[in-house]
Amino acid sequence: MATLQSFFNLTGVITGQSDPVSISVNPLLTVGDPSITTGGITTAASTNQEIIAAADADCYLYVRNTGTGGSGGGTGQIEIYTVSSGQLFGDLKAGDFAFIPIKTGTGIKLKYATAVTNVEYAIFTRP
Amino acid sequence: MSTLKATFGLNGTMTGQSDPVTIAINDFGIDVDNPSVTSGSGTMSAGSKVLIENAAGAGVDYYVYIRNTGTGGGMTGTGKLKITDEHASSVRQISLLEVGDFLFIPIIGDNTDGGVQIMYDTAATNYVYAFFKRV
Numbered sequence: 001m002a003t004l005q006s007f008f009n010l011t012g013v014i015t016g017q018s019d020p021v022s023i024s025v026n027p028l029l030t031v032g033d034p035s036i037t038t039g040g041i042t043t044a045a046s047t048n049q050e051i052i053a054a055a056d057a058d059c060y061l062y063v064r065n066t067g068t069g070g071s072g073g074g075t076g077q078i079e080i081y082t083v084s085s086g087q088l089f090g091d092l093k094a095g096d097f098a099f100i101p102i103k104t105g106t107g108i109k110l111k112y113a114t115a116v117t118n119v120e121y122a123i124f125t126r127p
Numbered sequence: 128m129s130t131l132k133a134t135f136g137l138n139g140t141m142t143g144q145s146d147p148v149t150i151a152i153n154d155f156g157i158d159v160d161n162p163s164v165t166s167g168s169g170t171m172s173a174g175s176k177v178l179i180e181n182a183a184g185a186g187v188d189y190y191v192y193i194r195n196t197g198t199g200g201g202m203t204g205t206g207k208l209k210i211t212d213e214h215a216s217s218v219r220q221i222s223l224l225e226v227g228d229f230l231f232i233p234i235i236g237d238n239t240d241g242g243v244q245i246m247y248d249t250a251a252t253n254y255v256y257a258f259f260k261r262v
Binding site: 002003004005006007008009010011012013014015016017021023025027029031033034035036058062064079080082084085087088089090091092093095096097098099100101102103105106122124 | 129130131132133134135136137138139140141142143144148150152155157159161162163164188192194212219220221222223224225227228229230231232233234235241257259
């Protein structure tokens with residue numbers, strides 16, 4: 001097993017809210033050795049790109065829409081579906097990212113939406 | 128519209144991997160509606176709680192943060208949280224949060240079977256959440 005240090009901060013002021021947004025967490029993640037799968041994809045119209053099979057073990061998923069040519073720009077979006085039920089639940093605009101603990105039996109696939117873009121991802125199996 | 132700054136990272140070394148893990152996103156701006164934050168905390172000891180109704184509407188998307196904070200919010204215990212959509216007849220699981228786990232997802236709203244809810248799994252636990260309407 002290995003331990004990864006994670007951190008997530010979300011901060012700022014929203015007009016009309018009495019208090020500022022201040023979320024800050026940094027849990028240690030325990031993952032298997034070696035268990036990382038990484039990749040980069042250029043999305044293609046009408047193609048589902050499965051990155052986690054439904055039968056795969058419990059894992060942590062990081063995925064980001066890195067935009068046109070990986071520049072962070074452009075208008076291409078990425079839709080995130082489960083494999084098991086085909087449920088659409090996530091949508092990443094250019095620059096957006098998601099971090100999701102995935103349970104075995106779920107699976108994840110990515111799909112082009114609106115325009116071609118690039119995506120990077122990393123998957124870490126849980127022990 | 129307001130802009131929040133999001134920072135995310137994963138770092139470490141894994142036996143059997145040639146290179147260390149280094150993922151870093153620094154101060155990425157996410158645009159959210161004014162005022163649009165909904166946040167809260169609670170104990171999940173049975174049943175479920177809807178955070179975002181399904182059929183939120185076309186173009187109504189949210190950035191969603193949820194964390195399982197464990198027994199009494201102290202990051203201990205064994206209770207897990209199922210994260211599902213909010214389908215009327217049969218919910219579909221998206222994620223499972225063990226104690227200490229968190230997720231951050233841009234959730235799509237133009238989906239009649241969408242929405243987000245949290246569900247009890249095998250033991251009681253506490254949670255915190257926040258979601259922001261995306262511009």
